[in-house]
Amino acid sequence: MPTPPIDVAQQLAQMREAYGVGLRVELAELADWARGESGNCQNVSDWQPIRDRLHKIAGGSSTFGFVEIGQACRSCERELDAILKGRAPAVYDTIIARMVRLPELLADPEPDSQGGQKTVPGFDGVVDEDEPLIYILEDEPETGAQLMQILESFDYRAELFDNGPSLRAACRSRRPDALILDLHFADREAVGGLAVGEAIQAEMETPLPLFASEQSAEFDVQLRAVRAGVVGFLAQPLDPIRVTALLESHMRAHRAAPLRVLMVDDDESMLAYHRLVLESAGFTVKTLSEPDDTLAVMERFNPDVLVLDVRMPRCSGPELAQMVRYHSRWLQMPIMYLSAIEDANAQLEAMTKAGDDFLIKPITPNAFVASVQARARRARELSMALSRDSLTGLLKHADIKERIASALSQARRRAEPIAVVMLDIDFFKRVNDTYGHLVGDEVIRALANLLRRRLRTSDLLGRYGGEEFIVALPGCGTAKAVEIIDELRESFTQFQFTAGSETFSSSFSAGVKVPDGDEDLQTLIAAADARLYAAKNAGRNRVVGADMPAADPQQGRATGPS
């Protein structure tokens, strides 16, 4: 469709602004109610009017570009529905906590010098509460059972189907997050599983991610798989760690924080219009009509992509791009020009001066979103690959410390607790010496996947050193953090690793520290580390959340359940 006339864009932008004003009042009222009156509710039905208000906001706010608020209200609404319909116990704590925080979501994003995802404790975890649902199509009972066991041990919800029609019916009544198909389902020679997948995709509004549980070397089969939406192959024989690593790499991309775009254009109405287009597509957008503050804003906002108008009065887009490129931090970031100039020479000049792409106005909303998305996503993948550990996909030492430092200062500003946890695999050297480094790597990867799966998205997780991990749990006091980490410890001991014909299990020890003053991160890490070593000294495979008596650290008592 053609770009709508500017007056429409302005009109929409004004409506958005007006809606935002009303929304602010409404959210403040709901938060007040949650803080006070909700405590007086005697009956489940007292919540009905609140549920209706949340529903209304959930439906309206995203249309006006307040996507995050729409999602938050939708989560509250869904949980209240479950309670109102008697499907869940009448416990409102998390709903109340989320409602209290609703007004914060409307505030401008906090300046976040590390550029980490914006974390709102108690809200970001929402997504995780619905564990990913995966359907499996497999007619060999043994393979099916094996897959089910793997998925369940990593906390996925999995359902097994041995025929196409019942799988199709299940997909119709409840959309899964992914499908695993036996490529040679029902027929060893043909590709029956792929045919079932194609039939299901045809019925879906948006395609489902498919995984095929067997590789095929044939070009035609691979091409058909690509066209059917197969995003990965699970290699045979099935290896739990590799299977979950593959699923994880997909699910993680799925839950990533919104892409950030910074736009600089002297035409305010164009800015308003493009902002609306990008925000409706789920981007987080910042706009500047003067170029002067560009670098300062970039430092705080950490955009994934920069979109510049070519002709601006004080300085041109290509000139601004060169200034940005003076800073090594921004050498990797894509810069796109957006301009009405259709002259090929001007394009060429703009591109050779530090840009990556040239978009010509008027551009349809869809084309604009697609171009920006492709650039931004690729840039984010690249920067992820650089800052992440290649074995586990977790953040590396320096990057995770930066993120945790930022989370720590955010927790201070909000006067909320945050727990820092150091975690180390027990007797890891023995595993390496006995079974070799490859097996040792599997153990490390298994723990990384377990932590990534089971922690909330607001939690921070990194590989600190060889077999040592660091975790930060915003919003958690000592008791809660010890409880969470101890559950993970218990799960990890259940894993069975294989090395040749032998099987063995592993365990980890952990130390938890919550700041009680304004200690810096280094002090906190040292304190958590001291508790980790206390846990090791007390016999390993345990979590310690308190200091040992100073007199004799060797004889200390572990405070975590062991």
Place this chain on the structure above:
Amino acid sequence: MATDVMTALERVLHIEDDESIIAIARVALENVGGLTVCSCNSGQQALEKAAGFDPELLLLDVMMPGMDGPDTLAALADVIDIDRIPVVFMTAKTQPADHASYYALGASAVIVKPFDPLTLSEQIREIWDKFDADAPD
């Protein structure tokens, strides 16, 4: 797409209890899409206005206090010939099972909220063209 033989869609009856959604849908359908919209903030109001407006398409919010979308649709059947026009339900629910039940109630299409104000009219026209093409006469 509509061919020359078909007439283009003009009049849309929009029923929605949230005034801010009414306003943005109006901009989306009238200013962006060039349609004529009659907005009603309740099923009751729709019953009063429907016959006089003679809509060519119904755009109906599912969840409204009092008369909800399906109730309103049932009541409108006494006022206008709803079999001859497409009925589009607007819902925030994304479960396919919910959508199936709307089709069972007589919806020609379901639009999921949040909608994109810049493409809503396009979506509506496509539904209308398809309905027109499917019509027996």
